[in-house]
Amino acid sequence: MKMRIQKALIIGATSGIAQALAGQLAASGATLFLAGRSKEKLDLMARDLRLRHGVQVEVQAVTFEEPANHAAIVQRAWEWLGEMDAAFICHGVLIDQKKCERDFEQALHSFQINLLSVVSFLGDLANRMETAGRGSLVVISSVAGDRGRQSNYAYGAAKAGLTAFLQGLRNRLFPSGVRVLTVKPGYVDTPMAAHIHSLLKVSADRAARDILAATEKGRDVLYTPWFWRLIMLVIRLIPESIFKRLKL
Amino acid sequence: MNAVENFSRNPKTKSWIKHIYWSCESLPSPAEGGTLIPFGLGSSFGDVCLNDGGTVLITRSMNRVLNFDEESGIIRCEAGASLDEILRFVVPRGWFLPTTPGTRFVTLGGAVANDVHGKNHHRAGTFGCHVTRLELLRSGNRRFVCSPVENSDWFAATIGGMGLTGLITWVEFRLRRIRSTMIETESIKFRNLDEFFDVCEGSDAKFEHTVAWVDCVTRGRGIYMQGNYADSDTGGLKPHGEQPFNFPRGFPSFALNRFSIRVFNQLYYSRQLRQKTSGLQHYAGFFYPQDAVKNWRRVYGTPGFYEAQIVLPLDSARDALREIFKQAAKLGQGAFLAVLKKLGSVRSPGLMSFPRPGVTLGIDFPNKGPRTRQLFDKIFRIGLDAGAIFNPGKDVLMPPECFAKTCPNWKAFSAFVDPAFSSNSWRRLTKGLL
Ligand SMILES: Cc1cc2nc3c(=O)[nH]c(=O)nc-3n(C[C@H](O)[C@H](O)[C@H](O)COP(=O)(O)OP(=O)(O)OC[C@H]3O[C@@H](n4cnc5c(N)ncnc54)[C@H](O)[C@@H]3O)c2cc1C
Ligand SMILES: NC(=O)c1ccc[n+]([C@@H]2O[C@H](COP(=O)([O-])OP(=O)(O)OC[C@H]3O[C@@H](n4cnc5c(N)ncnc54)[C@H](OP(=O)(O)O)[C@@H]3O)[C@@H](O)[C@H]2O)c1
Numbered sequence: 001m002k003m004r005i006q007k008a009l010i011i012g013a014t015s016g017i018a019q020a021l022a023g024q025l026a027a028s029g030a031t032l033f034l035a036g037r038s039k040e041k042l043d044l045m046a047r048d049l050r051l052r053h054g055v056q057v058e059v060q061a062v063t064f065e066e067p068a069n070h071a072a073i074v075q076r077a078w079e080w081l082g083e084m085d086a087a088f089i090c091h092g093v094l095i096d097q098k099k100c101e102r103d104f105e106q107a108l109h110s111f112q113i114n115l116l117s118v119v120s121f122l123g124d125l126a127n128r129m130e131t132a133g134r135g136s137l138v139v140i141s142s143v144a145g146d147r148g149r150q151s152n153y154a155y156g157a158a159k160a161g162l163t164a165f166l167q168g169l170r171n172r173l174f175p176s177g178v179r180v181l182t183v184k185p186g187y188v189d190t191p192m193a194a195h196i197h198s199l200l201k202v203s204a205d206r207a208a209r210d211i212l213a214a215t216e217k218g219r220d221v222l223y224t225p226w227f228w229r230l231i232m233l234v235i236r237l238i239p240e241s242i243f244k245r246l247k248l
Numbered sequence: 249m250n251a252v253e254n255f256s257r258n259p260k261t262k263s264w265i266k267h268i269y270w271s272c273e274s275l276p277s278p279a280e281g282g283t284l285i286p287f288g289l290g291s292s293f294g295d296v297c298l299n300d301g302g303t304v305l306i307t308r309s310m311n312r313v314l315n316f317d318e319e320s321g322i323i324r325c326e327a328g329a330s331l332d333e334i335l336r337f338v339v340p341r342g343w344f345l346p347t348t349p350g351t352r353f354v355t356l357g358g359a360v361a362n363d364v365h366g367k368n369h370h371r372a373g374t375f376g377c378h379v380t381r382l383e384l385l386r387s388g389n390r391r392f393v394c395s396p397v398e399n400s401d402w403f404a405a406t407i408g409g410m411g412l413t414g415l416i417t418w419v420e421f422r423l424r425r426i427r428s429t430m431i432e433t434e435s436i437k438f439r440n441l442d443e444f445f446d447v448c449e450g451s452d453a454k455f456e457h458t459v460a461w462v463d464c465v466t467r468g469r470g471i472y473m474q475g476n477y478a479d480s481d482t483g484g485l486k487p488h489g490e491q492p493f494n495f496p497r498g499f500p501s502f503a504l505n506r507f508s509i510r511v512f513n514q515l516y517y518s519r520q521l522r523q524k525t526s527g528l529q530h531y532a533g534f535f536y537p538q539d540a541v542k543n544w545r546r547v548y549g550t551p552g553f554y555e556a557q558i559v560l561p562l563d564s565a566r567d568a569l570r571e572i573f574k575q576a577a578k579l580g581q582g583a584f585l586a587v588l589k590k591l592g593s594v595r596s597p598g599l600m601s602f603p604r605p606g607v608t609l610g611i612d613f614p615n616k617g618p619r620t621r622q623l624f625d626k627i628f629r630i631g632l633d634a635g636a637i638f639n640p641g642k643d644v645l646m647p648p649e650c651f652a653k654t655c656p657n658w659k660a661f662s663a664f665v666d667p668a669f670s671s672n673s674w675r676r677l678t679k680g681l682l
Contacts, residue, residue: 014270016269038272041272044312045312047314048312048313048314051313051314052313191269194267
């Protein structure tokens with residue numbers, strides 16, 4: 001079954017992937033509610049979307065470290081949009097692993113932003129969509145959550161937690177008709193991956209196209225681009241006794 | 249550090265690469281305490297966008313439309329927006345750029361920083377003439393709006409300021425109304441430079457856009473192209489499409505020699521059979537013929553090419569042009585693309601802006617090493633004797649003496665250069681002067 005997204009909430013809307021999603025959604029005429037930590041950036045983005053595509057866009061500043069306020073933000077978005085077809089959760093932060101090893105505050109921050117704040121938004125969104133009996137929750141996790149590696153496990157563990165949380169949520173929401181899509185990007189050309197030079201890196205537009213197509217088709221898990229499914233399959237198959245010796 | 253290239257692939261440079269993504273962001277600091285230069289699409293022929301050993305700040309992600317008034321045609325965009333993107337936005341709404349260079353793959357910041365001009369210079373002046381306001385972000389995160397009335401000295405320094413006065417974060421400018429995407433064109437063959445000047449005479453009063461392609465191998469025959477926006481709505485307001493062709497990688501540079509260049513020029517000249525033809529052409533074909541082939545500069549291979557753009561006073565232009573063509577022939581240097589145009593007297597607000605009344609020649613020569621550099625030495629000398637001005641935005645080889653002489657405002661300008669900003673071009677042109 002295919003569904004068209006006409007009303008969407010985007011959380012972490014200033015992320016490179018989210019900007020591409022917003023552009024494509026607006027081009028197809030969708031009304032958008034954008035939330036993110038910088039009101040200034042959101043305003044710039046909203047101006048561009050309104051002018052280029054003639055769509056309605058509302059913005060809302062969020063403090064991701066303060067979960068107590070998240071339900072009110074979801075409520076505001078819900079009421080402004082008048083229900084929603086989909087909510088996209090896109091923020092994330094890749095903190096240097098070495099820093100996390102030296103300083104627990106840094107590791108905590110990784111969990112706070114990448115896992116806890118997402119879970120906090122999902123709680124209220126899930127309840128509302130379950131009651132409405134429709135909607136899609138689209139959440140960006142990462143291939144890094146498929147296996148812990150020495151180079152980024154503070155990030156990877158938060159994403160692994162998120163992936164597991166989404167599996168449970170999907171399971172719970174299935175009877176209500178609400179869909180949950182877990183997105184696992186490989187390397188995408190955004191500020192987060194600016195330091196990575198790889199031929200496998202794709203544009204944010206490409207990732208966003210994949211995400212929208214998977215959302216419309218009601219998919220469960222998306223690797224973008226697709227070949228990361230194979231790469232991660234191989235990586236997961238390596239026995240731990242060997243994996244622990246590798247420099248990954 | 250990474251290799252960073254301009255359009256002519258000269259000089260070869262390596263730099264740290266940083267990005268700025270939003271016009272509201274603070275200015276990224278240069279890597280390793282060095283200097284920084286904004287980099288748009290790198291469509292410059294010159295080394296103004298290069299900073300060997302320093303940092304280049306890529307502006308392309310900063311490309312949002314911020315305001316647009318459908319009535320007055322005033323638009324404000326972030327400076328990394330390309331003219332390609334802006335056209336896609338404004339054309340369907342019945343507007344066009346006030347003036348445009350021969351490629352739409354330049355950013356707004358680049359168009360201002362090089363104060364670009366187009367086929368309508370004799371009517372519209374440079375791009376900078378249509379800028380109403382812009383925001384400048386300097387090191388130390390000082391940010392201010394400049395216009396002809398606010399901070400007007402900074403406004404003047406930044407238009408044509410080659411990215412040295414700070415980062416332009418957004419630009420507001422005036423568009424030109426159009427009724428259709430079509431241009432009513434006429435092209436006229438001329439057999440020599442005298443005929444070129446005769447055709448010019450009548451053309452500028454009748455046509456908004458004029459330019460001539462000249463075959464420098466035969467020393468001055470060519471085709472004069474002129475056009476006006478169609479004043480009916482035939483053709484509608486559909487903007488240009490994608491680039492249909494891509495030039496293959498690894499094209500051997502030896503393929504471009506004086507014989508193949510002669511053949512190319514012969515074919516180009518013979519393409520038009522009649523002495524005069526007219527027709528209706530989409531703006532993409534009229535303004536951006538070279539954009540039809542993505543990466544066409546690969547025709548020059550890795551050695552790249554060198555470009556010179558010179559404006560000559562009308563009274564000395566004929567002789568100087570003949571002399572330049574003669575020297576090129578003598579050194580066995582054919583030129584692929586040579587363009588002639590009469591520039592008008594509309595003054596740009598830019599302190600360092602290049603265009604001024606006269607005849608301009610833009611010419612590029614494949615890089616054949618010392619032979620080509622020798623030719624440029626000759627061109628600079630011929631130019632200086634004829635009272636010419638050279639475009640620092642398209643230049644890689646001009647010696648500091650020539651710069652000081654032909655851009656006398658450089659000293660006043662240097663007071664506006666941000667201490668954290670520098671480029672290959674600035675270091676080279678001011679060597680021994682500052
Ligand atoms: C096929 C072709 C045809 C051309 N035809 C013409 C023509 O007809 N007329 C003409 O005038 N030019 C012409 N040009 C040259 C071109 O228009 C200019 O070089 C233009 O400046 C390139 O813009 P860019 O965005 O690629 O800038 P870049 O080449 O990346 O940079 C150019 C300069 O602008 C500065 N700059 C860029 N962005 C900013 C910013 N945000 N803030 C401050 N400084 C900034 C850079 O530091 C640099 O000094 C042509 C070029 C090509 C390739
Ligand atoms: N790029 C990749 O290669 C890649 C790979 C796998 C997964 N992902 C995931 O894809 C999602 C989108 O990322 P992206 O690639 O688009 O990255 P991005 O452009 O760098 O965006 C990161 C986003 O997270 C926000 N953010 C960063 N640090 C934050 C903090 N401390 N508190 C709150 N918000 C913060 C940013 O807000 P500001 O704009 O205000 O800074 C921005 O919206 C993320 O979940 C990321 O983990 C990306």
